Amino acid sequence: MTICYFTASGNCLYVARRIGGTLLSIPQLMRQEKIEIEDDAVGIVCPVYAVELPFMIVDFMKRADIKTDYFFFILTCGYGYEVSLGHAEVIARERGWDLKYGNGVFMVDNYLPFFDMAEEISKLPGKNVEGQLDVICADIQARKERRVNLTTELKEQMAFYHKNHAPKVINKNMALDYTVNDACIRCGICAKVCPANNITVTEDGVRFSDHCEVCYACLHNCPQHAIHLPKEAGTKQFRNEHITLADIIKSNE
Numbered sequence: 001m002t003i004c005y006f007t008a009s010g011n012c013l014y015v016a017r018r019i020g021g022t023l024l025s026i027p028q029l030m031r032q033e034k035i036e037i038e039d040d041a042v043g044i045v046c047p048v049y050a051v052e053l054p055f056m057i058v059d060f061m062k063r064a065d066i067k068t069d070y071f072f073f074i075l076t077c078g079y080g081y082e083v084s085l086g087h088a089e090v091i092a093r094e095r096g097w098d099l100k101y102g103n104g105v106f107m108v109d110n111y112l113p114f115f116d117m118a119e120e121i122s123k124l125p126g127k128n129v130e131g132q133l134d135v136i137c138a139d140i141q142a143r144k145e146r147r148v149n150l151t152t153e154l155k156e157q158m159a160f161y162h163k164n165h166a167p168k169v170i171n172k173n174m175a176l177d178y179t180v181n182d183a184c185i186r187c188g189i190c191a192k193v194c195p196a197n198n199i200t201v202t203e204d205g206v207r208f209s210d211h212c213e214v215c216y217a218c219l220h221n222c223p224q225h226a227i228h229l230p231k232e233a234g235t236k237q238f239r240n241e242h243i244t245l246a247d248i249i250k251s252n253e
């Protein structure tokens with residue numbers, strides 16, 4: 001089994017590890033000229049962004065050559081994944097891939113403009129992440145099917161959020177509004193955890209470019225907590241408790 005994953009604050013890496021198999025980082029695969037993956041089971045694990053998929057996942061699905069008898073797609077999210085799974089199903093169909101199992105895991109929502117990370121972490125026991133993962137791991141182990149039903153209602157929701165919501169929440173220029181305060185020691189970790197190579201650190205400071213994934217890896221993983229959005233709902237950063245900074249660097253560098 002092979003799992004291709006994308007992570008910023010560790011939830012997806014943790015889920016991928018729990019499911020098991022060979023783990024491949026999507027940001028690193030995207031730097032290859034050709035992406036060819038063949039295995040008895042192949043899955044994608046990625047976060048929900050703005051009721052959609054991260055830009056890089058859409059690009060990855062359009063570029064990758066995946067051959068498998070059992071293709072699965074797991075989204076991690078704070079509060080909902082069904083509409084995003086609809087987008088995955090649409091792209092899978094375009095590629096001729098048979099998406100046999102789609103599911104989602106409710107975890108900490110790392111969307112800093114809306115959510116206070118301390119409050120999000122306090123809600124974790126109620127989300128029962130381990131219980132959700134036990135079910136998904138057993139399902140995948142048994143090669144169970146859980147297909148995405150592209151109903152008219154789901155398609156309407158996909159169109160609505162795509163038009164009215166996503167452009168306000170994710171666009172590639174967003175990092176140009178991030179600020180870096182005096183706590184920054186130019187350690188360069190923000191550049192190493194950025195999956196999109198969108199950050200340059202020199203003696204003069206941190207410079208963001210125009211191909212941001214809006215994943216917040218730089219904000220959540222800065223050891224000095226020096227990078228900020230114009231507006232944040234709380235004062236705490238988040239990284240999944242099972243995942244280290246070194247894991248995120250290894251995934252995204």
Ligand SMILES: Cc1cc2nc3c(=O)[nH]c(=O)nc-3n(C[C@H](O)[C@H](O)[C@H](O)COP(=O)(O)O)c2cc1C
Nearest residue numbers: 008009010011012047048050051077078079080110
């Ligand atoms: C820009 C952005 C938008 C997000 N939008 C949604 C959303 O629409 N619905 C949702 O449930 N979670 C949303 N989230 C939360 C993430 O999907 C969730 O925290 C995910 O588990 C993070 O995965 P990671 O830790 O592997 O980076 C969003 C997060 C970010 C950064």
